[in-house]
Amino acid sequence: MSLSMYQASVPVFIHMLDNLSAILGKAASYAETKKIEPGVLINARLAPDMLPLSFQLRMACESAKYCATQLAGMEPTQQPDTEATFADWQARITKTIDFLKSLNAEQIDGSEERTVIIKMRTQEMRLQGQPFLLTFALPNFYFHLTTAYAILRHNGLDIGKMDFLGRR
Amino acid sequence: MSLSMYQASVPVFIHMLDNLSAILGKAASYAETKKIEPGVLINARLAPDMLPLSFQLRMACESAKYCATQLAGMEPTQQPDTEATFADWQARITKTIDFLKSLNAEQIDGSEERTVIIKMRTQEMRLQGQPFLLTFALPNFYFHLTTAYAILRHNGLDIGKMDFLGRR
Numbered sequence: 450m451s452l453s454m455y456q457a458s459v460p461v462f463i464h465m466l467d468n469l470s471a472i473l474g475k476a477a478s479y480a481e482t483k484k485i486e487p488g489v490l491i492n493a494r495l496a497p498d499m500l501p502l503s504f505q506l507r508m509a510c511e512s513a514k515y516c517a518t519q520l521a522g523m524e525p526t527q528q529p530d531t532e533a534t535f536a537d538w539q540a541r542i543t544k545t546i547d548f549l550k551s552l553n554a555e556q557i558d559g560s561e562e563r564t565v566i567i568k569m570r571t572q573e574m575r576l577q578g579q580p581f582l583l584t585f586a587l588p589n590f591y592f593h594l595t596t597a598y599a600i601l602r603h604n605g606l607d608i609g610k611m612d613f614l615g616r617r
Numbered sequence: 618m619s620l621s622m623y624q625a626s627v628p629v630f631i632h633m634l635d636n637l638s639a640i641l642g643k644a645a646s647y648a649e650t651k652k653i654e655p656g657v658l659i660n661a662r663l664a665p666d667m668l669p670l671s672f673q674l675r676m677a678c679e680s681a682k683y684c685a686t687q688l689a690g691m692e693p694t695q696q697p698d699t700e701a702t703f704a705d706w707q708a709r710i711t712k713t714i715d716f717l718k719s720l721n722a723e724q725i726d727g728s729e730e731r732t733v734i735i736k737m738r739t740q741e742m743r744l745q746g747q748p749f750l751l752t753f754a755l756p757n758f759y760f761h762l763t764t765a766y767a768i769l770r771h772n773g774l775d776i777g778k779m780d781f782l783g784r785r
Binding site for chain 1: 618619620621622625629632633663667727729730742747750751752753755756757760763764767770773782784
């Protein structure tokens with residue numbers, strides 16, 4: 450069976466968000482065991498002018514959802530940002546995964562040349578579905594996912610790359 | 618044109634390694650301007666038991682090359698690890714990009730079901746080409762690439778996500 454736009458996006462996002470959820474589970478246990486106020490981790494940053502863990506988690510969810518909706522030609526869904534606790538973030542990840550699972554391959558396959566408009570703070574980009582997925586959506590998703598991992602690792606959480614890859 | 622195993626791997630690696638090279642160029646200038654000994658950045662880590670920038674750079678190169686050779690059914694090439702300076706790392710990235718450019722689509726397309734054996738410290742995994750690419754090789758590549766970015770960002774380098782994505 451040959452590689453498809455669906456296979457290269459939705460199941461990948463689900464798999465990696467599952468791994469993120471497992472890492473967050475470890476972070477919650479770590480905070481409890483070490484008597485760390487969860488907000489300390491959720492608001493932690495790698496640099497004063499870099500965005501905190503909460504933002505990285507939001508972007509991991511939103512970038513996956515945005516990619517899937519754009520490839521499917523759907524309106525991007527809006528989600529209020531009200532999460533404060535690890536439980537809230539787990540719920541948001543679960544909700545994102547549930548949405549991704551609601552999509553089927555037919556909605557996304559064949560989107561290689563579908564026009565995607567990316568609105569950014571200072572510019573608007575138009576890309577075809579395939580370069581959008583490969584050179585924007587996937588690197589953007591992995592950027593936030595790995596940054597979330599790195600923030601927790603920097604703050605002492607005992608995790609390794611196999612947690613990130615979901616192969617532990 | 619539908620998505621292919623080649624399109625989802627080799628040109629992506631080349632694009633992202635080009636971005637990494639530009640980021641390293643900024644790091645070298647930053648070290649020079651701020652009179653930071655380059656080794657301080659090259660050996661920087663996000664946690665005492667996490668591997669340094671040099672390792673992340675090596676893995677960014679090696680994981681791309683390993684993925685491409687495995688999908689192409691070629692023997693993985695060996696590369697001595699002798700890099701010490703930013704110029705050495707730029708040369709290694711260039712060499713990796715040159716190797717990737719030497720591959721053609723025909724060598725990699727159709728590798729969806731080719732068996733890939735991944736030898737790790739404690740286990741050996743067998744995966745088919747498509748899950749290998751999507752759930753191992755790409756996340757692994759992005760993990761090291763983003764960690765390299767995060768180490769430099771944590772150490773004060775003025776870069777943003779658009780540098781990572783190569784859209785600046």
